[in-house]
Amino acid sequence: MNSVHRGLVTLLFAAVVTSGERVSAQADQPVDDWEPASTNQPGSDFPKVNSEGRVMFRIKAPLAKSVSCSFRDGGEFKQDEEGVWTGYTRPLDEGFHYYTINIDGAEVPDPGSKYFFGAMRWGSGVEVPAHDQDSYAVERVPHGQLREVLFYSDSTKATRRAFVYTPPEYEEHPEKRYPVLYLQHGWGENEYGWGAQGHANLIMDNLIAEGKANPFIIVMTYGMTNEVRFGGLSRFSIEPFETVLVDELVPYIDATFRSLTDQPNRAMAGLSMGGMETRLITLRNLDKFSHIGLFSGGSISIDDVENTEGFQASVKLVFVSYGGRELDRGGARRGGDPGKDVEALQQAGVNAVFYASPDTAHEWQSWRRSLREFAPLLFRHQDAPRE
Amino acid sequence: MNSVHRGLVTLLFAAVVTSGERVSAQADQPVDDWEPASTNQPGSDFPKVNSEGRVMFRIKAPLAKSVSCSFRDGGEFKQDEEGVWTGYTRPLDEGFHYYTINIDGAEVPDPGSKYFFGAMRWGSGVEVPAHDQDSYAVERVPHGQLREVLFYSDSTKATRRAFVYTPPEYEEHPEKRYPVLYLQHGWGENEYGWGAQGHANLIMDNLIAEGKANPFIIVMTYGMTNEVRFGGLSRFSIEPFETVLVDELVPYIDATFRSLTDQPNRAMAGLSMGGMETRLITLRNLDKFSHIGLFSGGSISIDDVENTEGFQASVKLVFVSYGGRELDRGGARRGGDPGKDVEALQQAGVNAVFYASPDTAHEWQSWRRSLREFAPLLFRHQDAPRE
Known part of the structure; x- marks a missing residue:
């Protein structure tokens, strides 16, 4: 060789082990212009993406102790009174990223996204809009x-x-x-x-x-x-x-x-x-x-x-x-x-x-x-x- | 009209709300000839199907309080010492069935199966071998x-x-x-x-x-x-x-x-x-x-x-x-x-x-x-x- x-x-x-996080300074508060990702299941509002390239996840898991995503620095997911968990990433690079959701230790696809084959399995992906997406x-x-x-x-x-x-x-x-x-x-x-x-x-x-x-x-x-x-x-x-x-x-x-x-x-x-x-x-x-x-x-x-x-x-x-x-x-x-x-x-x-x-x-x-x-x-x- | x-x-x-359970007497113990379903992700051992048409699920979720599937009478899932949950259905009809897994209240696809579009979303499906599958x-x-x-x-x-x-x-x-x-x-x-x-x-x-x-x-x-x-x-x-x-x-x-x-x-x-x-x-x-x-x-x-x-x-x-x-x-x-x-x-x-x-x-x-x-x-x- x-x-x-x-x-x-x-x-x-x-x-295989890196993902597309931007190496950039990050604002304390995300910009509030979230839109459903183009890679979502039909009718799914989440995940959402904002103009910074952050991705916000929302998972209903009333009995869960912890919910997270596979993006490094994916943010701490917080649960509301109705058992819905929400978290968001720091700004990601433009384009397509594979990810998984973890619910109480179970690595599962996000029910909100469509599924793509990567890392040897069909799983979730999210599209961050790119300036050249046309x-x-x-x-x-x-x-x-x-x-x-x-x-x-x-x-x-x-x-x-x-x-x-x-x-x-x-x-x-x-x-x-x-x-x-x-x-x-x-x-x-x-x-x-x-x-x-x-x-x-x-x-x-x-x-x-x-x-x-x-x-x-x-x-x-x-x-x-x-x-x-x-x-x-x-x-x-x-x-x-x-x-x-x-x-x-x-x-x-x-x-x-x-x-x-x-x-x-x-x-x-x-x-x-x-x-x-x-x-x-x-x-x-x-x-x-x-x-x-x-x-x-x-x-x-x-x-x-x-x-x-x-x-x-x-x-x-x-x-x-x-x-x-x-x-x-x-x-x-x-x-x-x-x-x-x-x-x-x-x-x-x-x-x-x-x-x-x-x-x-x-x-x-x-x-x-x-x-x-x-x-x-x-x-x-x-x-x-x-x- | x-x-x-x-x-x-x-x-x-x-x-939309029925699934393919056989209306039949069911044995106390399932027949132990389980094989991975043909609808599984490449390399996934679970779900498995046996000659009775039962489907066995296995989900690793160490911190979960409860895991179940959407098949009626899907069986009670039990957790082992390593946090792996296992459950099986009663005999199902031959052919293809949609299903979901529930982990602590979150309805998610089974990470072991491929995904199919039904009930307005991409989700899990399992194939029970049919006598006319050729x-x-x-x-x-x-x-x-x-x-x-x-x-x-x-x-x-x-x-x-x-x-x-x-x-x-x-x-x-x-x-x-x-x-x-x-x-x-x-x-x-x-x-x-x-x-x-x-x-x-x-x-x-x-x-x-x-x-x-x-x-x-x-x-x-x-x-x-x-x-x-x-x-x-x-x-x-x-x-x-x-x-x-x-x-x-x-x-x-x-x-x-x-x-x-x-x-x-x-x-x-x-x-x-x-x-x-x-x-x-x-x-x-x-x-x-x-x-x-x-x-x-x-x-x-x-x-x-x-x-x-x-x-x-x-x-x-x-x-x-x-x-x-x-x-x-x-x-x-x-x-x-x-x-x-x-x-x-x-x-x-x-x-x-x-x-x-x-x-x-x-x-x-x-x-x-x-x-x-x-x-x-x-x-x-x-x-x-x-x-």
């Missing part, structure tokens, strides 16, 4: 489809699920073929993440409507094929997932969808562990992938380029991104400096791009923005797609 | 796609979600067009229900693989357009949803998918409230719908036939079904006898079919079976679809 890989593993461990809002633009597909995997002897985003025009051009991006979630997440938390489909719909991205297909599947357990990433082996993705899913997609099947028209990207997977799989399969995106998931060094035969001729784009707070806190630099890695690639003539998401950490807001910045750079070599 | 309608409203009220199992057969689509509704000034099932062969025959079934969920449920709880896609995949059903498209959208609140069904008005479905969704589907757009190739069905919606919408739009399915959601009487112009010439199939326990308990007969209604239709020359699901109540197992029985009867008038 090289230093980049080792640094990344350290980072991934750290990521980029993943449901707008009045043509919408693509997010398709649940089932494919048989001989290597795992199982029928596996993937989600496939097809761009808005896909149904209108029955003869046209499209490039494909394989897009991976992080550790403890699953194939639902990029749609449910990441809004990948809405980000693409909006970019395409604005003429900023070429339409392409996105494929999202479960990347924990090797049954990685928390703490086990240092023993990570890519082969089981590589087999599912490269030998089974890619042929299924190319047989089922109107995909362009040549190397220049196939990309892979991923966040956190999914970035690590992307790096390992693309470097071993440069005959199949031409565009590489690593979101909070390591970088590609000049050593990688020099040690990988045909890299310069094969790779059309290397995109590396991090949340700005990851860089501030130094975690992203433990295995080398990803920004400096990108500069070295650029100097060596590689089409490499570095992006830092302002004021966000190892969380979905960084990755939504990463996709928004990455997608317009993809498949620009052919603005008139071939058949 | 006629008597059928009034009886149905009574039934729908009753349905009909909705993931088999090694060609699979269709379950597509999330977004369409703009001018009448509600909102972008709305639907799920669209396309049959396995849909991508292989780019020139072929398919009939469409509009399929509705029940009160308090949403457009996810027929996929997540109903396994409509898997039921169709399996029927098609066995040659028992013609391939067709299924469209599932949210049917609570009129903001029906519990207790408000007697003031139910069909117009808002009828507008969304007939004037907005049908044109969207016909513009986006390779659907057959003539009346003989369009069906509608629904469960419970969705059956009521189906009855009202189809009888008012017989120029658009030819096949009608009512699952635990009322029936069509001979009076309906006589009072609806063109019924005999337009309607190719009336399918009425109930859970056997609904019939046993008399609830389904309050507004008339649905089986007798079907007999009267048959005598009048209508192609009408009645089905009773053995030993199940107003629950998803009845509706999965209803779809399994209904689908093979659809669109048989044209085994060589027209363009």
Whole structure:
């Protein structure tokens, strides 16, 4: 394991236990402009979010001795006369955060929120409105489809699920073929993440409507094929997932969808562990992938380029991104400096791009923005797609 | 409101508060062959189900005074020395049941289960294995796609979600067009229900693989357009949803998918409230719908036939079904006898079919079976679809 890989593993461990608290001075009294979170269950007033990015929880538990939430400094919950507990956090970063509620020692989902898959379970999440939330809002633009597909995997002897985003025009051009991006979630997440938390489909719909991205297909599947357990990433082996993705899913997609099947028209990207997977799989399969995106998931060094035969001729784009707070806190630099890695690639003539998401950490807001910045750079070599 | 309608409203009220307990003698000691439920979160051992159909819950809540579940006669939960609470139900009917856990007065989802939308919220569900579960199992057969689509509704000034099932062969025959079934969920449920709880896609995949059903498209959208609140069904008005479905969704589907757009190739069905919606919408739009399915959601009487112009010439199939326990308990007969209604239709020359699901109540197992029985009867008038 090289230093980049080792640094990344350290980072991934750290990521799971941090949440998105802003490191900022906090007012004594929260601003009283609370609104129900957009991630709430239909009709649920709580949790609420205010303009500072604080989240207020309310749980009815008349007989409980204690109620709390998993946000660090989540505030002390207080019970009123009717047995309703209320508490609020300090200001959180913009974007999406996972959390749990604790009632008398029981870790449970908040009945007020919708549920998302993270940390290896379906549980609560809350959205703190971001200044750039329009980029993943449901707008009045043509919408693509997010398709649940089932494919048989001989290597795992199982029928596996993937989600496939097809761009808005896909149904209108029955003869046209499209490039494909394989897009991976992080550790403890699953194939639902990029749609449910990441809004990948809405980000693409909006970019395409604005003429900023070429339409392409996105494929999202479960990347924990090797049954990685928390703490086990240092023993990570890519082969089981590589087999599912490269030998089974890619042929299924190319047989089922109107995909362009040549190397220049196939990309892979991923966040956190999914970035690590992307790096390992693309470097071993440069005959199949031409565009590489690593979101909070390591970088590609000049050593990688020099040690990988045909890299310069094969790779059309290397995109590396991090949340700005990851860089501030130094975690992203433990295995080398990803920004400096990108500069070295650029100097060596590689089409490499570095992006830092302002004021966000190892969380979905960084990755939504990463996709928004990455997608317009993809498949620009052919603005008139071939058949 | 006629008597059928009034009886149905009574039934729908009753349905929400009953659950699927078997009315049977119960052994003193449960059979010790517990297995994790198929509806569990990945890696969760609890809840477990045994061969009697009992469900055992386990919740860690060290400081709690009381823990219970929402199943009637759910058993008294007992706490062990490590603060883990365990309880089990009496034998439940085969199939899927919604439930909640109560911890010191807080109604919360079970952290061990996946979450499903019912009773107006995402919450826990548990699957009791059924003797006919192969009909909705993931088999090694060609699979269709379950597509999330977004369409703009001018009448509600909102972008709305639907799920669209396309049959396995849909991508292989780019020139072929398919009939469409509009399929509705029940009160308090949403457009996810027929996929997540109903396994409509898997039921169709399996029927098609066995040659028992013609391939067709299924469209599932949210049917609570009129903001029906519990207790408000007697003031139910069909117009808002009828507008969304007939004037907005049908044109969207016909513009986006390779659907057959003539009346003989369009069906509608629904469960419970969705059956009521189906009855009202189809009888008012017989120029658009030819096949009608009512699952635990009322029936069509001979009076309906006589009072609806063109019924005999337009309607190719009336399918009425109930859970056997609904019939046993008399609830389904309050507004008339649905089986007798079907007999009267048959005598009048209508192609009408009645089905009773053995030993199940107003629950998803009845509706999965209803779809399994209904689908093979659809669109048989044209085994060589027209363009």
